[in-house]
Amino acid sequence: MKTDIILAGVGGQGILSIAAAIGTAALNNELYIKQAETHGMSQRGGAVVSHLRISDKPIYSDLISEGEADLILAVEPLEALRYLPYLATKGYIVTNTTPFVNIPDYPTAEEIMKQLHQQTHLVAIDADKVAEDLGNKLASNMVMLGAAARFLNHIDLTALEKGIAELFSRKGEEVVKANVDAIHAGKTLVDKQFQD
Amino acid sequence: MQKVLLGAEAIAQGAIDGGMSGVYAYPGTPSTEITEYIQSNKYAREQKLHSMWSTNEKTAMESALGMAYAGKRAMVCMKHVGLNVAADCFMNAAVTGVNGGMIVTVADDPSMHSSQNEQDSRYYGRFAQIPILEPSNQQEAYDMAYAAFDLSEEFGVPVMIRITTRLAHSRAVVQLSPVRSQNSLKLPDDPRQFVLLPNIARKQYRKLLAGQSLFEEKSNTSPFNQYHEGTDKTMGIIACGISMNYLMEKFPEGCPYPVVKVSQYPLPRKLVTRLSEETGYLLVLEEGYPIIEELIKGYLEKEQVKGRLDGTLPRDGELNPDHVAKALGLPVHKGNDVPSLVANRPPALCVGCSHHDVFKALNEALKELGDGRVFSDIGCYTMGALEPYHSINTCVDMGASITMAKGAADAGLIPAIALIGDSTFTHSGITGLLDAVVENSPITIIISDNESTSMTGGQESSAKGRIEAICEGVGVLPGHIHVVLPVKKNHESLVKLIKDELNYPGVSVIIPRRICVQKNRRDIKIKQVAKSI
Numbered sequence: 001m002k003t004d005i006i007l008a009g010v011g012g013q014g015i016l017s018i019a020a021a022i023g024t025a026a027l028n029n030e031l032y033i034k035q036a037e038t039h040g041m042s043q044r045g046g047a048v049v050s051h052l053r054i055s056d057k058p059i060y061s062d063l064i065s066e067g068e069a070d071l072i073l074a075v076e077p078l079e080a081l082r083y084l085p086y087l088a089t090k091g092y093i094v095t096n097t098t099p100f101v102n103i104p105d106y107p108t109a110e111e112i113m114k115q116l117h118q119q120t121h122l123v124a125i126d127a128d129k130v131a132e133d134l135g136n137k138l139a140s141n142m143v144m145l146g147a148a149a150r151f152l153n154h155i156d157l158t159a160l161e162k163g164i165a166e167l168f169s170r171k172g173e174e175v176v177k178a179n180v181d182a183i184h185a186g187k188t189l190v191d192k193q194f195q196d
Numbered sequence: 197m198q199k200v201l202l203g204a205e206a207i208a209q210g211a212i213d214g215g216m217s218g219v220y221a222y223p224g225t226p227s228t229e230i231t232e233y234i235q236s237n238k239y240a241r242e243q244k245l246h247s248m249w250s251t252n253e254k255t256a257m258e259s260a261l262g263m264a265y266a267g268k269r270a271m272v273c274m275k276h277v278g279l280n281v282a283a284d285c286f287m288n289a290a291v292t293g294v295n296g297g298m299i300v301t302v303a304d305d306p307s308m309h310s311s312q313n314e315q316d317s318r319y320y321g322r323f324a325q326i327p328i329l330e331p332s333n334q335q336e337a338y339d340m341a342y343a344a345f346d347l348s349e350e351f352g353v354p355v356m357i358r359i360t361t362r363l364a365h366s367r368a369v370v371q372l373s374p375v376r377s378q379n380s381l382k383l384p385d386d387p388r389q390f391v392l393l394p395n396i397a398r399k400q401y402r403k404l405l406a407g408q409s410l411f412e413e414k415s416n417t418s419p420f421n422q423y424h425e426g427t428d429k430t431m432g433i434i435a436c437g438i439s440m441n442y443l444m445e446k447f448p449e450g451c452p453y454p455v456v457k458v459s460q461y462p463l464p465r466k467l468v469t470r471l472s473e474e475t476g477y478l479l480v481l482e483e484g485y486p487i488i489e490e491l492i493k494g495y496l497e498k499e500q501v502k503g504r505l506d507g508t509l510p511r512d513g514e515l516n517p518d519h520v521a522k523a524l525g526l527p528v529h530k531g532n533d534v535p536s537l538v539a540n541r542p543p544a545l546c547v548g549c550s551h552h553d554v555f556k557a558l559n560e561a562l563k564e565l566g567d568g569r570v571f572s573d574i575g576c577y578t579m580g581a582l583e584p585y586h587s588i589n590t591c592v593d594m595g596a597s598i599t600m601a602k603g604a605a606d607a608g609l610i611p612a613i614a615l616i617g618d619s620t621f622t623h624s625g626i627t628g629l630l631d632a633v634v635e636n637s638p639i640t641i642i643i644s645d646n647e648s649t650s651m652t653g654g655q656e657s658s659a660k661g662r663i664e665a666i667c668e669g670v671g672v673l674p675g676h677i678h679v680v681l682p683v684k685k686n687h688e689s690l691v692k693l694i695k696d697e698l699n700y701p702g703v704s705v706i707i708p709r710r711i712c713v714q715k716n717r718r719d720i721k722i723k724q725v726a727k728s729i
Binding site for chain 1: 200202225226228229309310333362363365366367368369438441442444445448516517518521528529530531532533534535537538539540541542543544545546576579583651652
């Protein structure tokens with residue numbers, strides 16, 4: 001059983017923290033992981049992507065093959081579209097709807113949402129709003145991690161919480177709690193969408 | 197004991213555990229994380245392993261060779277183009293040989309994610325005629341750094357470890373080996389070994405040549421090189437470094453074709469010969485230039501070899517599992533196309549960055565003179581070539597801004613402007629400045645000083661607090677060295693200053709100085725953490 005995840009966003013939006021949280025949880029569950037990151041030039045406000053692979057068997061390639069990603073987890077809607085060739089037919093897109101506009105030819109939000117809704121399996125939430133409502137604007141990446149939780153095979157919410165606690169323990173209990181709350185908020189919202 | 201490590205970090209950990217006494221490096225993507233890991237590693241700090249940044253790759257290589265001269269184990273790290281800067285020492289270090297073990301770790305950047313070219317450092321390894329190790333995964337990266345010191349000491353030559361961006365920046369679990377102690381201080385047995393006077397150099401070089409067959413035999417039996425049996429002998433595959441993973445990815449139950457995995461060079465001739473004899477034709481999978489493919493195929497193309505040269509694989513760019521699948525004739529199940537509205541999102545200068553103020557002033561100052569006279573360099577400010585500024589006309593190599601401006605001025609393009617950062621200036625700008633001073637060339641040099649090596653993550657710049665003193669020491673007239681604060685309210689005065697200096701028919705240096713916003717934020721955080729402890 002493997003889960004191949006494309007994590008997409010803009011440099012500085014915190015996709016490496018999402019990757020680290022999932023990665024730590026996977027290791028605690030004694031799974032294999034490989035995680036290819038974007039460092040260097042593109043981190044300066046450019047498009048960034050991380051290939052995160054989790055499996056109960058050894059993993060060879062650091063990169064995911066086209067058409068084989070189980071999940072595109074995007075903290076920015078335009079970035080969700082950038083990696084469509086990687087998505088498997090059965091795969092899901094879980095994306096934030098708040099645009100990060102730092103280029104002159106950024107499309108309108110309507111155009112982007114129209115394209116997103118043409119995809120077969122889409123979960124779209126306004127993570128920035130959810131985070132703001134929680135009083136922690138910076139935690140929108142963790143809201144997105146919560147939103148994607150139901151698609152992470154063999155990693156449940158408890159494992160994610162433990163992963164977060166390990167990652168943020170040095171920053172104090174308050175930071176851990178804020179991030180755990182953000183995950184819960186994201187997960188609850190998406191679980192509700194699936195019940196409806 | 198196991199750890200989750202980037203490929204770059206795995207090399208760092210392997211060198212620490214392998215008994216290294218020091219690392220020397222200048223930051224450069226994708227190699228930076230190696231040295232940063234050692235700088236922050238607890239054991240390395242306790243043991244006081246050297247890990248301060250060097251001024252450039254050449255000074256780093258020479259310092260590492262000095263440490264190896266003294267009998268200790270040293271590593272020098274750089275990105276591929278950094279080896280061009282250090283090549284003089286590198287080539288000669290193969291001739292002097294080493295006393296303590298020496299690893300030259302070079303991180304190549306195929307696809308040019310953060311680079312000016314995608315040169316393949318394995319050519320340099322062959323050029324110097326030393327063994328090269330090319331890990332296929334994070335575990336091998338660790339094991340090779342650990343073992344490379346032994347290899348280097350066994351043969352008495354530096355050993356190259358070559359990685360590429362993908363492995364450098366990808367994480368996996370790595371099993372660690374027991375920590376070995378450092379070598380003790382010991383002078384070389386032959387006191388003339390490192391004196392490359394012609395008669396000694398000739399002797400040393402013959403020693404290097406005599407070692408070649410031994411290096412090759414070592415490759416034949418290296419645990420990093422393997423012959424994998426296969427039932428379908430129509431084709432044999434040579435998989436170098438990380439490409440082995442892409443091959444295994446496509447055949448998780450085992451490859452039906454015989455495979456030679458190559459992670460140690462010179463090429464293991466026995467394994468490759470056997471593969472060639474047992475199979476119909478060869479497919480070479482290699483990350484970077486088609487160096488092995490060319491070698492095996494030969495000028496007369498007597499071997500039937502497929503790879504990057506005949507179009508089976510793309511001629512440039514990094515490999516990925518999809519390229520390898522296509523080369524193997526396997527189907528690729530590509531998902532939906534990227535909608536046309538998805539615009540590129542290139543990197544950009546940060547909000548509040550001082551380079552904004554410099555470009556705005558420079559553009560205004562140059563309005564009347566017109567475009568085409570700004571020679572720039574490697575750093576965040578290279579983004580001044582893009583929207584919205586279009587301020588710069590060149591970006592070639594570290595330090596080239598000053599010397600290219602000088603050459604253009606020599607040709608009659610007067611005034612010419614050089615735009616360089618503080619760290620790049622100390623890396624390779626000072627000697628060019630001396631050239632300009634000697635001839636009093638009519639150039640205006642803007643050293644946009646953000647007190648940081650920012651593009652690679654805000655490392656300390658060797659220039660800090662020293663730039664105007666360096667310029668004056670090199671011979672720039674004090675009246676033509678100006679330090680200014682690049683902020684909005686100083687825009688008019690900066691424009692006027694640039695215009696004035698452009699009218700001066702000699703060397704002038706303008707230093708707009710304001711700390712990098714990212715570096716500043718990080719420094720404040722570090723101070724806060726220090727306070728709370």
